[in-house]
Amino acid sequence: MMRFPLTFTLALTLALAPLAAPAQDNPFATRVMVNDRAITYYEITQRQLMLQALRAPGGSEKEVIKALVEDRLRVQQAKADGVTVTAEQIQAGMEEFAGRANLTAEQFTQAIGQGGVEPQTFRDFVEAGLLWRNVVRARFGPSAQVTEADIDRAIANATRKTEVQVLVSELIIPAPPGREGEVLGLATQLQQSISTEAQFSAAVAQYSAAPSRARGGRLDLLPLTNLPPAIAPIVLALAPGQVSDPFPIPGAVALFQLRGITETDQPGAVAVDVEYAQFLLPNDANGAAEAATIRTRVDTCNDLYTLAKGLPEDQLIRDGVKPLAEVPQDIALALAPLDHGESTDLVRGGARVLLMLCSRSPQLEEPIDRASVREQLVNQRVSGQADALLEDLRANAIIREP
Secondary structure: OOOOOOOOOOOOOOOOOOOOOOOOOOOOOOEEEOOOEEEEEHHHHHHHHHHHHOOOOOOOHHHHHHHHHHHHHHHHHHHHHHOOOOOHHHHHHHHHHHOOOOOHHHHHHHHHHHOOOOHHHHHHHHHHHHHHHHHHHHEEEEHHHHOHHHHHHHHHHHHOOOOEEEEEEEEEEEEOOOOHHHHHHHHHHHHHHHHHHHHHHHHHHHHHHOOHHHOOOOOEEEEEOOOOOHHHHHHHHHOOOOEOOEEOOOEEEEEEEEEEEEEEEEOOEEEEEEEEEEEEEEEOOHHHHHHHHHHOOOOOOOHHHOOOOOOOOOHHEEEEOOEEOOHHHHHHOOOOOOOOOOOEEEEEEEEEEEEEEEEEEEEOOOOOOHHHHHHHHHHHHHHHHHHHHHHHHHHHHEOOOO
């Protein structure tokens, strides 16, 4: 099901770009019929209010009607298949959904209520997704069974000794405190709407705060193991041109688009240890200028100690060698394209950080979670079949305007 995140601290204005305007005398009048079920002006307005609360794209009447039509088709197919969900399951789904932003379902319902969204709208949205998930599992689960041999092949591909290199584009959307859910919603909508590199670059130009913004988010070819361990398998599972699900990192939400993947004959590390230095500067124009000056004066992390003489001890931070998996996600991601002695700027904790890579070295291989690999393979197999089923339902449905 579509995923909309959930933290709302803003007081919502109702200056909606034209909502489903007609039927002011009767908001429950039918706007579209899907087989024998109506979609009303009221439902369209409610979905638009939810999207506007998230400050997310996709709120035009045409796009909202398409989403509601798909929900109707999901629910109708569930009924035809005899698939149901209990009130307890729906409540659990609402709690899970709200929990992505550390809210309870009640807190989430109150938040969207400030923008005029009724609790039943949220409930119906979650119920449609749960029903569809059960339909997909019942129909395609048996055919998506993964064998131990399948898992072995997937692990072999993921841990092959030859070095895997990737061409990746990144979109890093700042998420100030209190707006994490809103930004996650925006990232989700972007992920669902982007299908080309040009569209991804356009989104980078509009939303990204990373240094790669000037290059349309494009990173140079880099070893897969340079990426944070939590992100590398996400990138590896993408097809060229595909955009990842939103990935929360400290202070931001990240999207990745795979542009290409290559394999070299040289042995590659399974994982790496890194050492890096952080030189803290003011997050303003003076800090940016000072960072640029520092780069012209240093070649290694040790050179930073000369510049730090007489400054507060906590202005230069160097923690020693540690596994990349233990490095904060935003720092690990910023380190990914760097070579030894190279640096980049990063804003975190209200300060500008000149981040320099001191060293990167191979690490011994760690055990692989076979259950996670199995789940990933099952999801990959089921996803395509579910999309095809939904398209088939739409093609065979009677969709008309009264």
